[in-house]
Amino acid sequence: MKIGRNPLEDNDFSRKKTTLSNAKSPLSTPSTFFGLGSVGVMRILGKLSLIIAGLLILFPIYWTVNLSLQTIEQITSWNPFWFPVTPTLSWYQAVFSKANIIQPVMNTLIVSISSTVCVLFLSITAAYPLARLRFPMRGLLFTIIISTMMIPEQVLIIPRYLMTYRLGLLNTYAGLFVPYLGWPFGLFLLTQFMGRIPKEIEESAKMDGAGYINILWSIIIPLCKGPLITLGVIEFLGNWNFFQWPLIVINDDNMRTLAIAVFFLQGKTRGAADVGMIFVGAIFCILPVLLIYLFFQRHIVGSLGQLQMKG
């Protein structure tokens, strides 16, 4: 519609014809580059530059793996080694023996899994009535809940910290994820999806006298498998990578999550001979994320469409 105003749209046939031939003229220019036309050369250059762009994006990850396999002399040498000449796994042993990385990994797993389970439960139970049951002020309630997604997280951090502190939840697993359970993204995602399921699907079950819990459990949830996986993956990854909140509520070494433990590992190894451990730590942070991306790529990238609706 907007192109209607555009001078490009011209119904005069003769003009169209001339411009068409003009546009074609560069294509017919002969070229002798390995027998390929100039367009062919451009196409190959385009392909190559995209492949190289992808490799450049991955370079930092390659560099971490590269450094994690080098000896201390190679890592700290004046000229960097572009690939591990004499690969060694000593840093991988060191993070277990010297840095006890198992503890933060377990902490992060416990928090990420608990948080994901809670968010799934809360989002399902809240999205079902908001999408499919009738009750007074439903629209208003939904609007109020969703509008809090506009609040910048930073505004809530200070009061949430004081509440966590007063409830005695500093340095606990609950303190790491419970304050973030109110974030309505999951509810929003599921309400959108559940609202699109046709009403007839649950009518017959209702006729048979099935209760609401039964309908939700055996009809609605199986239909929402896709968005539930999406939500679960997003929630898990979010907690796995969480930086600011764990930095604030944890000061006990044994309660640190992986991201924070690895951050502080840099301080411990500063100037010391253990510098290679931080690269292994970074790999521990990245590896699960990569695995999840490999398995759930469709769900993660597919969720971008949902984010779009939010805006």
Add this chain to the structure above:
Amino acid sequence: MKLGRLKKRLHTQARREAMWALVFLSPYLIIFIIWQIFPLLYGLWLSFTNLDLLHSSDVKFVGLSNFTRILSDSFVALSLKNTLYFTAGSVGLGIVLALALASAMNGTSFENRWVKWVCFIPYLMGASAIAIVWKRIYLGYSGPLNELLMAVGFPNIAWLADTNSAMPSVIIVSVWTMLGFNGLILLAGIQNIPSEVKEAAMIDGAGPWTAFWLITLPLLKPILFFVITFAFIGAFQAFGLVYALTTGWNAVYGGDPLYHTLTYVMYLYAVAFKNMQVGYGAALSWLLMAIILGVTLIERRFLGAEE
């Protein structure tokens, strides 16, 4: 008579449905009120108090004095300036590159799918891992970036330690992390444009460049608006990435070198959680909220006016 009974039955059924809705909703609503609504109001109240956990735990209402203090706080001005620099750089460069990337990976060939797969990975990585990697890449002398640049005759630059290059270096890392996210959303927008529209323009003699400016970009406006708003909100609240890149594990304010990369939220963090001046910190956070909401509304007027 019969109708009356039916009405009554429907009425009790509606009540039953509403009751069940409340049962289903209550777990979330309890959490929502405690951790989403209450903190909002509590934070607003705190911003009018002098609560300072390091010195005493009693709270006194001090009116607007926290907000007047903001006006004379030179760190606020400094960190806001840094944040604007960071936001302009990472949103500007980020959107331009994401648009180029989205146009380049529009297709189903091997290299399109390769870039589409790869570009999203940095977005999924956590701040502390990203910082560890990029600190090494930026390292003076023994870093790979300097090694390459010095090989072609550039002088050695301590990217993150030099006052001039620190912020641009941080911006590049931020662009790297957001490229895939923005690129894939813009790609979805580009693919939503009917191909006939573009073909018609091509037949009319428009080159790919003209077609991009006159067809793709205007039709992309709503999605562009979304991406820019989202990028702005994210960049203005930058904390984890910048903090992990530029702040030593034992620093007080951070934002090395010499506060050149101290963002607004990093200052807020230092005030509230290092100096423990919770009341003042809350006031700073409400100023942030006002700025973000204000700019979002202005942006919506300018960019999203037609939709």
